[in-house]
Amino acid sequence: MWRDALLVAGKDLRIEARSRVATNQVAPFAVLVLVLFAFALDPDRGLLTRAAAGLFWVAVLFSALLAVQRAQTVESGEGTGDALRLSGLDPAGIFLGKAGAVVVQLFALELLLGAGVVVLYGVDPAGYAALGATAVAATLGLAAAGTLYGALATGSRGRETLLPLLLLPAVAPVLIAATRASEAALGIGGLDVAPGDWLALLGVFAVVYVAFGVVAFGPLMEEE
Amino acid sequence: MTTETSTTDMATTAPVPAGTATAGADVSEPVERSTSGPLALSLGLAAVLALGATVALGLTLPATVEQGAYSRLIAIHPGVAWASYIAVAVTALASALWLWPRTRSARWDRTAGASAEIGVVFTALTLATGSIWGRPTWGVWWVWDARLTLSALMLALYLGYLALRRVPASPDARARRSAVTALLAVAVVPLNHFAVTWWRTLHQGRSLAQLDPGNDVDGAFIAAMLLGLLAMTLVYAWLLVHRVRVARLEDEAEDAMLALAIAERRREAAPA
Amino acid sequence: MDPYVAAGYGVTLVTLGSYALRVVRRERELSRVAPEAPARPVGGEERSERA
Numbered sequence: 001m002w003r004d005a006l007l008v009a010g011k012d013l014r015i016e017a018r019s020r021v022a023t024n025q026v027a028p029f030a031v032l033v034l035v036l037f038a039f040a041l042d043p044d045r046g047l048l049t050r051a052a053a054g055l056f057w058v059a060v061l062f063s064a065l066l067a068v069q070r071a072q073t074v075e076s077g078e079g080t081g082d083a084l085r086l087s088g089l090d091p092a093g094i095f096l097g098k099a100g101a102v103v104v105q106l107f108a109l110e111l112l113l114g115a116g117v118v119v120l121y122g123v124d125p126a127g128y129a130a131l132g133a134t135a136v137a138a139t140l141g142l143a144a145a146g147t148l149y150g151a152l153a154t155g156s157r158g159r160e161t162l163l164p165l166l167l168l169p170a171v172a173p174v175l176i177a178a179t180r181a182s183e184a185a186l187g188i189g190g191l192d193v194a195p196g197d198w199l200a201l202l203g204v205f206a207v208v209y210v211a212f213g214v215v216a217f218g219p220l221m222e223e224e
Numbered sequence: 225m226t227t228e229t230s231t232t233d234m235a236t237t238a239p240v241p242a243g244t245a246t247a248g249a250d251v252s253e254p255v256e257r258s259t260s261g262p263l264a265l266s267l268g269l270a271a272v273l274a275l276g277a278t279v280a281l282g283l284t285l286p287a288t289v290e291q292g293a294y295s296r297l298i299a300i301h302p303g304v305a306w307a308s309y310i311a312v313a314v315t316a317l318a319s320a321l322w323l324w325p326r327t328r329s330a331r332w333d334r335t336a337g338a339s340a341e342i343g344v345v346f347t348a349l350t351l352a353t354g355s356i357w358g359r360p361t362w363g364v365w366w367v368w369d370a371r372l373t374l375s376a377l378m379l380a381l382y383l384g385y386l387a388l389r390r391v392p393a394s395p396d397a398r399a400r401r402s403a404v405t406a407l408l409a410v411a412v413v414p415l416n417h418f419a420v421t422w423w424r425t426l427h428q429g430r431s432l433a434q435l436d437p438g439n440d441v442d443g444a445f446i447a448a449m450l451l452g453l454l455a456m457t458l459v460y461a462w463l464l465v466h467r468v469r470v471a472r473l474e475d476e477a478e479d480a481m482l483a484l485a486i487a488e489r490r491r492e493a494a495p496a
Numbered sequence: 497m498d499p500y501v502a503a504g505y506g507v508t509l510v511t512l513g514s515y516a517l518r519v520v521r522r523e524r525e526l527s528r529v530a531p532e533a534p535a536r537p538v539g540g541e542e543r544s545e546r547a
Contacts, residue, residue, distance in 0.1 A: 051420065152401050162388060169381045176422075197422065208411055212407075220400065275509075285500070342515075343513050349511055356500055356503050473526035
């Protein structure tokens with residue numbers, strides 16, 4: 001299973017490296033979202049700095065949507081999906097591989113967006129360990145949920161509009177928890193709930209979706 | 225899957241005049257064909273009676289000191305919310321029954337879809353009545369109260385589920401996809417719950433917990449609320465029976481249409 | 497009567513009523529079409545639909 005996962009993840013990442021869709025389209029889009037938030041909010045009154053964690057995760061969410069859609073498009077052309085199905089790879093491995101490739105891309109995006117938030121919104125970076133743990137847990141959950149819902153919406157016309165409708169309400173807890181945990185790490189915002197609880201929530205979310213994906217991906221792939 | 229059986233049926237019955245086929249259908253499933261079976265009829269009657277009693281009792285509740293006349297909404301809002309929870313639970317259960325190979329049947333897929341649709345209606349009503357209650361009580365149409373937010377998220381999740389069901393696919397593929405989505409939606413309910421409760425810790429407590437049953441006035445409120453729960457449960461059950469039947473008829477009509485088209489093609493081919 | 501209370505009861509009853517009407521109407525419509533469908537043995541449905 002893990003060997004298959006590495007194979008699939010390697011394949012997807014190689015495709016991304018060669019096609020450059022992630023670097024040429026998704027990354028500029030993510031930065032653009034940050035700029036748009038600055039237009040929408042008043043940059044002079046510290047509003048952006050205070051809302052930075054939430055805006056950062058919303059930008060990550062939108063970019064994740066694009067990355068997941070991209071990961072599904074890769075399999076939809078010219079019978080590549082069938083080839084993957086017939087390849088004899090473990091479906092759980094395929095799921096982990098595709099989710100893993102999304103995780104790697106999202107990590108890169110989060111580094112970029114993090115730099116963007118520091119530069120554009122004037123956030124003082126702090127609490128690197130807590131931020132890192134938050135990012136890892138949130139990204140694993142996002143990638144697993146995205147890959148699973150991406151597979152569920154596959155092969156349907158109107159998938160572009162169906163995926164956000166399925167994914168966004170499902171990852172609402174990730175947005176809430178990741179935002180609060182990041183704010184705690186940065187030391188902004190008053191908090192009633194311990195940051196550890198938010199991290200635990202993110203962890204449980206990731207575990208639930210990874211487990212669901214490992215079990216359900218096989219039957220979902222066989223169907224068509 | 226079903227197409228195959230009905231195609232062979234069609235091949236044998238196609239030359240028979242339409243009237244005979246109708247009679248045959250009536251003999252084989254007399255109760256199923258009629259619009260209201262005894263179960264649906266008695267459920268419907270009970271639902272209408274309970275709903276009528278709820279409205280009558282709810283509207284005559286005394287005005288309270290803190291809430292004035294608005295507290296009369298207690299007969300409606302908790303019941304509607306309760307029915308939406310039942311709908312979600314039934315959808316999850318039916319989906320699990322479909323996924324479990326030994327109980328797999330198209331009936332469970334239809335039940336899941338029907339229940340989810342009714343659940344969306346009740347969830348939307350929960351938000352609407354909650355909002356209407358909130359306006360005079362809190363002064364705004366919407367507060368980011370944990371339970372209201374959770375209901376809004378549920379509505380979005382189940383709208384997505386219904387949209388997924390409408391995507392054309394083979395019945396088996398659609399049922400599998402939908403069942404997985406429904407179970408996922410239920411699996412995230414506790415996560416959503418914790419997220420929104422920690423996020424927003426202002427709430428006005430559970431409506432029942434605030435009341436004191438020993439008090440005569442409070443007793444009337446509790447009675448109205450419980451009657452509302454019962455009425456909405458009956459309405460839900462009645463709607464479910466009919467909505468499942470609609471889903472079955474739709475499936476059958478689709479099969480029949482396909483069989484008819486195949487028979488016509490055959491008839492066209494025969495003289496040539 | 498208080499407008500908010502009236503709105504709460506009204507929106508609930510009207511929504512449930514119109515949804516019920518829609519479902520029942522659709523059912524009538526379909527069951528009028530359905531008898532023309534080819535007859536199938538009663539037990540056949542369950543068997544054939546088991547995937």
